[in-house]
Amino acid sequence: MDRDLTAALVTIGDEILIGQIVNTNATHLSIRLTELGYSVKRIISVGDDPDEIKQTVDRYLNEFDVVITTGGLGPTHDDITKSVLLDLFGGSWVKSEEQFAVIIDFFEKRGRKITAINEMQADIPSTSKALINEVGTAPGLWFNRNGHDLFVLPGVPKEMKFLMDERIRPILQKQNTSRFIVQKTLRTTGIGESFLAEQIGPVGEFLPSHATLAFLPSFSGVRLRVMLKGNNQADLNLELDKICQFLIRKAGSHFYGFGEEDLEEAVLTLLKEKKKTLSVAESITGGLIGDKITNIPGASEVFMTGFVTYSNKSKIELLGVKAETLSLNGAVSEPIAAEMADGARRHSGTDFGLSITGIAGPGGGSEAKPVGLVYIGVSSASKTEVRKVVIPGDRKMIKERAAFSALNFLREFLLSDLKP
Amino acid sequence: MDRDLTAALVTIGDEILIGQIVNTNATHLSIRLTELGYSVKRIISVGDDPDEIKQTVDRYLNEFDVVITTGGLGPTHDDITKSVLLDLFGGSWVKSEEQFAVIIDFFEKRGRKITAINEMQADIPSTSKALINEVGTAPGLWFNRNGHDLFVLPGVPKEMKFLMDERIRPILQKQNTSRFIVQKTLRTTGIGESFLAEQIGPVGEFLPSHATLAFLPSFSGVRLRVMLKGNNQADLNLELDKICQFLIRKAGSHFYGFGEEDLEEAVLTLLKEKKKTLSVAESITGGLIGDKITNIPGASEVFMTGFVTYSNKSKIELLGVKAETLSLNGAVSEPIAAEMADGARRHSGTDFGLSITGIAGPGGGSEAKPVGLVYIGVSSASKTEVRKVVIPGDRKMIKERAAFSALNFLREFLLSDLKP
Numbered sequence: 001m002d003r004d005l006t007a008a009l010v011t012i013g014d015e016i017l018i019g020q021i022v023n024t025n026a027t028h029l030s031i032r033l034t035e036l037g038y039s040v041k042r043i044i045s046v047g048d049d050p051d052e053i054k055q056t057v058d059r060y061l062n063e064f065d066v067v068i069t070t071g072g073l074g075p076t077h078d079d080i081t082k083s084v085l086l087d088l089f090g091g092s093w094v095k096s097e098e099q100f101a102v103i104i105d106f107f108e109k110r111g112r113k114i115t116a117i118n119e120m121q122a123d124i125p126s127t128s129k130a131l132i133n134e135v136g137t138a139p140g141l142w143f144n145r146n147g148h149d150l151f152v153l154p155g156v157p158k159e160m161k162f163l164m165d166e167r168i169r170p171i172l173q174k175q176n177t178s179r180f181i182v183q184k185t186l187r188t189t190g191i192g193e194s195f196l197a198e199q200i201g202p203v204g205e206f207l208p209s210h211a212t213l214a215f216l217p218s219f220s221g222v223r224l225r226v227m228l229k230g231n232n233q234a235d236l237n238l239e240l241d242k243i244c245q246f247l248i249r250k251a252g253s254h255f256y257g258f259g260e261e262d263l264e265e266a267v268l269t270l271l272k273e274k275k276k277t278l279s280v281a282e283s284i285t286g287g288l289i290g291d292k293i294t295n296i297p298g299a300s301e302v303f304m305t306g307f308v309t310y311s312n313k314s315k316i317e318l319l320g321v322k323a324e325t326l327s328l329n330g331a332v333s334e335p336i337a338a339e340m341a342d343g344a345r346r347h348s349g350t351d352f353g354l355s356i357t358g359i360a361g362p363g364g365g366s367e368a369k370p371v372g373l374v375y376i377g378v379s380s381a382s383k384t385e386v387r388k389v390v391i392p393g394d395r396k397m398i399k400e401r402a403a404f405s406a407l408n409f410l411r412e413f414l415l416s417d418l419k420p
Numbered sequence: 421m422d423r424d425l426t427a428a429l430v431t432i433g434d435e436i437l438i439g440q441i442v443n444t445n446a447t448h449l450s451i452r453l454t455e456l457g458y459s460v461k462r463i464i465s466v467g468d469d470p471d472e473i474k475q476t477v478d479r480y481l482n483e484f485d486v487v488i489t490t491g492g493l494g495p496t497h498d499d500i501t502k503s504v505l506l507d508l509f510g511g512s513w514v515k516s517e518e519q520f521a522v523i524i525d526f527f528e529k530r531g532r533k534i535t536a537i538n539e540m541q542a543d544i545p546s547t548s549k550a551l552i553n554e555v556g557t558a559p560g561l562w563f564n565r566n567g568h569d570l571f572v573l574p575g576v577p578k579e580m581k582f583l584m585d586e587r588i589r590p591i592l593q594k595q596n597t598s599r600f601i602v603q604k605t606l607r608t609t610g611i612g613e614s615f616l617a618e619q620i621g622p623v624g625e626f627l628p629s630h631a632t633l634a635f636l637p638s639f640s641g642v643r644l645r646v647m648l649k650g651n652n653q654a655d656l657n658l659e660l661d662k663i664c665q666f667l668i669r670k671a672g673s674h675f676y677g678f679g680e681e682d683l684e685e686a687v688l689t690l691l692k693e694k695k696k697t698l699s700v701a702e703s704i705t706g707g708l709i710g711d712k713i714t715n716i717p718g719a720s721e722v723f724m725t726g727f728v729t730y731s732n733k734s735k736i737e738l739l740g741v742k743a744e745t746l747s748l749n750g751a752v753s754e755p756i757a758a759e760m761a762d763g764a765r766r767h768s769g770t771d772f773g774l775s776i777t778g779i780a781g782p783g784g785g786s787e788a789k790p791v792g793l794v795y796i797g798v799s800s801a802s803k804t805e806v807r808k809v810v811i812p813g814d815r816k817m818i819k820e821r822a823a824f825s826a827l828n829f830l831r832e833f834l835l836s837d838l839k840p
Contacts, residue, residue: 306706
């Protein structure tokens with residue numbers, strides 16, 4: 001088969017349309033389908049409306065090779081997906097004995113009584129096959145019409161993921177073709193989209209016609225996504241590597257990692273390689289930097305202690321910050337950031353100390369010290385450095401960006417400090 | 421006008437379709453449009469493909485009163501939205517002098533040289549009006565066809581939000597009709613969707629026909645969203661309050677807050693009301709509980725100190741945990757959770773101490789102490805309590821749920837401890 005295999009996602013439920021929840025399900029399914037060589041052409045959200053669900057599924061199943069729906073399979077009255085599909089594909093209700101056994105087991109384990117609406121979750125249209133859900137009570141459904149597949153999944157992320165990864169993936173892998181998609185994402189920071197584009201130069205000069213390069217800007221920097229399509233996976237991977245090496249050279253020190261590798265992972269890797277340890281003293285971020293660092297498996301080799309010194313008293317008692325420095329400069333100041341970083345390092349006996357103090361708002365700002373003002377300190381045995389940044393946005397955004405700036409400052413400090 | 425005003429969102433860009441980014445822009449726009457009384461009927465993502473963009477915008481602009489697109493307005497080669505719309509609506513390129521002035525100012529302030537591609541961002545189709553973007557360089561666009569409005573926004577969340585809130589909202593408010601939508605969401609925890617449904621009883625008995633009730637389950641509990649449509653806003657609000665009071669009574673102690681009020685906010689409110697202070701000792705969560713608490717404005721009145729004691733050494737030195745208790749029971753144990761909570765409270769001089777210790781994985785688990793095992797401690801002057809939970813999922817999910825369980829344990833402790 002030479003043409004691309006195509007896919008579409010249909011998210012069912014008013015809660016997406018009114019903005020109650022973010023559509024992270026679509027993101028997971030898109031990643032999986034892309035890995036499987038499918039080109040996702042549409043993601044659509046429709047409401048809990050029988051006609052719209054029916055028409056959308058019907059149209060997309062004609063148009064695309066694979067359609068996956070999520071949502072509307074729960075036990076309550078607003079979950080109508082199953083009845084709509086019985087109406088579209090015909091057939092009658094049959095009980096999936098296998099799913100029924102899972103449901104009984106599910107309630108027994110929790111010591112709860114099974115209700116009539118729970119039992120009905122095992123009923124499926126006779127025109128479909130059940131995709132047995134082992135992490136919840138609603139089975140997924142699999143319909144096929146004219147060689148096109150429709151998969152119907154619950155909206156609960158854990159259950160949707162289980163059914164995609166354990167049930168649908170093996171089915172689609174068997175239908176695999178000789179068409180491959182390879183992709184890689186490069187992470188950069190500290191350079192804007194247009195400057196990076198100029199630094200890289202005209203894409204026509206290094207990008208073959210079966211490749212695409214996307215610039216994906218966010219507050220933390222610009223990601224570069226390279227994607228290649230073709231028939232020979234090994235050749236594609238070689239080509240991809242060559243293009244990435246070219247881009248990394250062009251991006252210079254702005255490049256820090258691949259794919260989902262966040263800055264905290266780059267920092268931990270630097271520290272692990274040199275067998276160095278870290279402690280953190282956080283005021284404005286309240287624990288966010290420690291949280292980010294400890295999201296990385298193996299963080300305990302490097303990260304020893306976090307001091308969340310939200311009050312002046314705790315800065316003095318836990319970090320040895322001087323009361324005089326506080327009264328002279330205020331808690332949000334260059335000297336305090338320096339004393340916090342030194343204190344964190346000395347009081348925990350680590351090689352490096354990272355500190356952060358600032359004003360997250362909405363209150364507490366002044367003309368001299370506005371909301372968003374942040375000081376970051378890094379301390380090693382040989383030197384202590386402080387960087388001042390002013391960050392726009394609301395409280396959560398300021399905290400998030402402040403944590404990012406702190407990790408990037410530490411990364412730059414480590415790059416120069418750990419040089420052989 | 422009696423019919424609902426309808427809206428559709430079109431997200432442009434391959435990065436959504438391959439799952440590179442989550443569509444949070446659609447969530448923000450949906451919330452705003454719903455507040456403005458629009459019924460969002462479709463959210464669709466299409467790729468960087470001129471024909472698909474053109475056809476989708478054309479079709480939706482016939483079908484819906486308002487269409488908003490995001491994405492594809494950046495300065496790089498893969499941003500094609502503007503040219504596609506020039507093609508669809510006709511006209512020629514004209515320069516928006518007002519946006520051009522913003523662009524020049526933008527680069528001057530940053531001390532950077534303006535490039536040719538930056539200058540081109542001020543060019544817009546003569547068939548549109550510019551929506552001046554003060555927080556970025558790409559202007560939004562406003563087209564009108566047969567009384568239907570098309571708004572075209574950049575994909576960068578900050579710029580999208582600015583243009584929606586500062587430019588589009590005032591335009592749509594002027595077109596306001598006599599049709600209102602009111603809604604409220606109730607947060608519950610500790611009870612499953614089907615049990616909550618049974619506890620509440622048949623919806624037909626308390627829900628009028630112009631109202632909807634949705635059950636939105638997530639790991640943190642079930643949210644109940646009530647929505648009402650009608651012509652008289654005051655009447656609708658009275659009705660909404662009555663329904664919510666009924667549901668709160670039915671949900672009992674499982675109810676903890678409204679709308680976006682997270683558990684940490686409910687906990688802070690409890691503490692603030694009684695003028696009590698809190699310190700936290702975190703191991704497994706690495707700072708996440710402190711981060712959550714400090715996301716709430718005014719947290720500094722209540723939250724004094726966080727001890728992120730990731731190593732045994734830091735548990736002993738910062739919290740006074742006994743080396744003997746550690747060697748006898750291990751760091752993940754009931755006695756350690758108790759000593760950590762007591763230590764946090766005593767060493768920071770707060771009224772309450774909350775502690776958490778556990779195994780986040782992927783490594784470090786054993787048969788006796790599996791990945792996901794978590795102990796939570798709460799300490800007050802009069803008593804110390806520990807709760808054991810076992811949490812499924814990956815590292816990040818375990819941390820997230822552990823933090824949630826800890827806050828809920830603290831909430832329950834406070835409810836009984838602070839009783840008058």
